[in-house]
Amino acid sequence: MAYKELLVADRKLSYQDLLEIIRLVEESPEFSEFKLEYGDIKINLRKSSAGAISAHEPLDNPADLSPKVTQVTSPPEPVKLVRSSRTSVPDGMIGIKSPMVGSFYRSPEPGAPPFIEIGSTVNPDSTVCIIEVMKLMNSLPAGVNGTISEILVADGDPVEYGQILVLIKPS
């Protein structure tokens, strides 16, 4: 668990911290060259022969020394864009659409068997999936008698308003 403690990048590096780092490098007789990349910040320091410190090459992003560093605390996660492969319901099929922006769940709780699989037969009251928003669960009913033909979204994925989630072939 020593590594857990080393996960330092979750703390912002303030301007004061940077000054302190430069001072420490300058004052330590042991260091000749110092390179640090911390989130968006890059610092290269090299001591001259006389022991004085110089930025021996231009800072890659000098502007990053500005207070923009607050961004470092939570690097944005890559946005997971999920769109169903279908934007319209094929002829002869019934599409179950998301009633609002939320998260798509295939089972009543984590680890439980999914409500439906491809090929499952459903009746109008069968729950096909849950859309969760603000921790509220919307059970979406099949609405028809039929067979599940396609499930277009993966469990836990975010869905948009009106997105087609499941296709049912009515019987």
Add this chain to the structure above:
Amino acid sequence: MEKSIGIIDTTLRDAHQCLWATRMTTAHMLPIAEQMDQAGFDQIDLAGTIQFDVCVRYLKEDPWERVRLMRERIKNTPLRSLVRSKNIASFDFLPDDIIALWVERLVANGFRVVGAFDGLNDIENMLATTRISKALGVHTFGALSYSLSPVHTDELYVETAKKLIASGTVDSIMLKDAGGLLTVDRIRTLVPALKKVLGKTPLEIHGHCLTGIAPLMYLEAVKLGADQLHTSIAPLANGAAQPSIQNIANNLRLQGYKINVNDALIDEVGEHFRKIAEIEDKPIGEILEYNGFHYEHQIPGGMLSNFRSQLAQAGISDKFNELLEECARVRQELGYPIMITPFAQFVGTQAVLNVLHGDRYRVIPNEIKKYALGYYGKLLAPIEPSVLDRIIENGSKHIVLKPVPLKPGVNALRKKYPNASDDERLLRYMFAGSQVDDMLAAGAMQTTYSFEHPITRLIKEFSKRPKIGRIYISQPGLKLDITGHN
């Protein structure tokens, strides 16, 4: 003789819940715990339900371990815990024996004050907790959840207080204003009415500074006989949190009341959290101005941003005001539930669905149907009959019309996890999937806090090791490469 007013400190519970999204870690608390113990508070509020939730899911800290570590350092002042209705962390109700085990474990791990609140002011939902805590011999309290609506009358609170006292299971009554709605005017009728039925049972006031008037409301409440006030330590006070003890103590002393807190220690605690806020880039409590709009919609701030994104995604951002009006209408039709978790989500989500679909109550979340059918307790007012019909018709057919009493859960839980402690079993019961495993896998929690940046600490350590010619460290977000002189 001057009257002494007791202080219940909320810095470690509600203040960071309101200001830091509950992200205060155990390592933030431990270094200052002994000073807080000595500061002269009647009680120190440490954990409601959300603290357990955030510990497990976000901080990956064992919340029970937090309680034990704090209890080792806070030896004199009773630690306090608050139970939400009969649902603890979920929206769905839990069986009574699970609630009982929860309360037992709260006490066993070190809480000496345990009470409950219920958004509907249904006392049965509170008694599930207070009966057990009373039997276990700790100080207990029941809450009056304050809200604004035609059904939230002084009489409602007086009746609820009477029933709580008649149950013989509460040692004090907490007037809990989670929405920051109490005004000086209302306190002038409410506190005297409550004092009449409370007799010797102490009255605690718990407000929030969302409209800037809670500090004045507190002074008025004390004048009218309130016995204990919930405050937090500035700069983790004000804003959406409680009034600051610094301000309240000064003003009450000026009026001749005795406040037995140690100002120097409180300043030390405030300074500790100010430094942490700075290092961790977390906000401190700003003093908010009066905002009349707050009384119009009563919608929690977090929900307003969700509303905006829901409307934007549907391409109807221009309907924001319509949505706010729909919220007010839905709340009325649903019998004026209080606008706090989970009821605020009920009202807000139903309003969004109504506006998105143009056809009101066509899409019904499961929780709305359960609420309407009394799964969460007795409603404050009947639901509009035509709305109730639509909820029943359009809601999930798998929700039965009459709630069935929940089967006891403890035996099955112990069988399911034969080798776990009850503490761990309860966490597994409440947090599904791999959440508890993920928490345990994260290992022992941090118990110390360094005010120094980890990078500067590393450099200092390296400079003590002249034999090392080069150090290279790389991890996501960090590359460190130091070359020595050799």
